[in-house]
Amino acid sequence: MRKGTLRQILLITDGCSNKGEDPASVAALCYEQGITVNVIGILDDNQSEDVEGLQEVEAIARSGGGVSQIVYSKDLAQTVQMVTRQAMTQTIQGFVHQELKEILGRDQGLEDIEPEKRGEIMEVVEDLGEKSDLEVLVLVDTSASMHDKLPTVKDSLIDLSISLTSRIGDNRFSIYRFPGKRNDTEKVLDWSPDFSEIQSVFPKLTSGGITPTGPALREAMYQFSKKNLLRSFYHETESDESSF
Numbered sequence: 001m002r003k004g005t006l007r008q009i010l011l012i013t014d015g016c017s018n019k020g021e022d023p024a025s026v027a028a029l030c031y032e033q034g035i036t037v038n039v040i041g042i043l044d045d046n047q048s049e050d051v052e053g054l055q056e057v058e059a060i061a062r063s064g065g066g067v068s069q070i071v072y073s074k075d076l077a078q079t080v081q082m083v084t085r086q087a088m089t090q091t092i093q094g095f096v097h098q099e100l101k102e103i104l105g106r107d108q109g110l111e112d113i114e115p116e117k118r119g120e121i122m123e124v125v126e127d128l129g130e131k132s133d134l135e136v137l138v139l140v141d142t143s144a145s146m147h148d149k150l151p152t153v154k155d156s157l158i159d160l161s162i163s164l165t166s167r168i169g170d171n172r173f174s175i176y177r178f179p180g181k182r183n184d185t186e187k188v189l190d191w192s193p194d195f196s197e198i199q200s201v202f203p204k205l206t207s208g209g210i211t212p213t214g215p216a217l218r219e220a221m222y223q224f225s226k227k228n229l230l231r232s233f234y235h236e237t238e239s240d241e242s243s244f
Contacts, residue, residue, distance in 0.1 A: 005133040006091055007035045009220045010084060011060065012076075012153055013141035014042045015053045017213030020184065023056065026217040027064030035224055037064025037217065038087045040079055042149050043072050060213075066090075073149050077156040081163045084136065092125045092132070133170040137220050140188075140205060142177040147207040154202050161195030174223065175201060178216035179209040185219040 009030060017023050027037040041057035054070055061068030067086045071079040113121065138160075140146075140153055157175070164171045172191050175198075180186025189201045 005135060006088055007224055008066070008084065008087055008134070008136045009035055009037045009064070009139055009217065010080070010136055011037065011039045011139045011141075011213070011217070012042065012080070012156075013039070013057070013211070013213060014044075014146050014149060015141075015143070015211060016056050017211050019210050019212040019215070021214035021218070023213040023217050024059040024063040026214050026221070027060045027066075030217060030221045031063065031065040033221060033224070035064075035221060036066045036087050036091055037061060038066035038083050039064075039068045040076070040083055041068070041070045042076060042146075042152075043070065044148070056213075060217075073152045076149075076152045077159040080156040080160045084160065084163070088132070088134065089125060130168045133172075134164065134167065135172045135191075135224070136164070136174075137223060138173070138175045139185075139216055139220050140175065140177045141211060141213070142205055142207050142209075143179065143211040144208050145211075150205055150207055154199075154205060157198055161198050165195055171195075173198075176216070176220060176223070177205060178219075179212055184212040184215040 030037050037060060039057045039061045041053055057070060058068045067083050067090060069079050069083050138157065142150065146153075161173065164173065170193065172193055173189070173195060174187070174191045175189040176185050177188050178185045186204070188204045189197060
């Protein structure tokens with residue numbers, strides 16, 4: 001299996017969406033485009049679990065082929081790293097399963113291989129998780145109810161950046177908030193491999209407004225498509241210039 005680029009949306013939210021389309025349906029569209037949607041639902045440290053909010057978090061991640069986790073704000077930093085890495089492993093395992101089915105036949109998968117060989121395959125999966133290139137768009141809920149949780153979100157983003165920097169593969173990172181000041185979403189940090197920029201954008205992570213999760217996910221999906229179109233354009237331009 002060749003090294004590729006893993007594309008992820010990491011949605012950090014504390015509650016149910018209340019504007020726009022169904023976020024789980026949009027997450028399914030993202031997954032069809034090869035973008036995994038992972039969701040972290042944040043609870044207040046003195047809050048019991050919100051059943052409706054938990055169901056939405058799980059539905060979005062399930063439709064988006066990703067990982068979901070409900071967490072109290074004090075545990076957010078380590079959870080962000082854990083979910084990102086779990087999703088990488090899960091995505092690569094999916095690729096491996098597919099390739100094994102093509103080799104072994106549709107009726108066989110990883111679980112049908114003898115334990116020793118299965119262990120060797122999992123070592124390859126772990127290695128690919130470190131070496132594959134990674135693009136993560138972090139989508140932060142900054143609605144009014146997130147006011148007391150945003151300092152913890154900021155700390156978790158710093159920890160995530162440190163974790164990603166330690167990987168062997170190339171990483172690119174961007175941050176969007178929702179709602180924005182004028183639109184459903186607002187760019188906080190454009191695609192960059194330089195994680196030292198993260199702290200400089202924290203003043204833009206201010207709280208207020210409602211929770212348009214579905215429209216925010218659609219905008220995140222568009223940003224991946226837009227970036228890929230620009231990359232294709234630059235490659236074509238470079239090819240044309242080299243032909244002269």
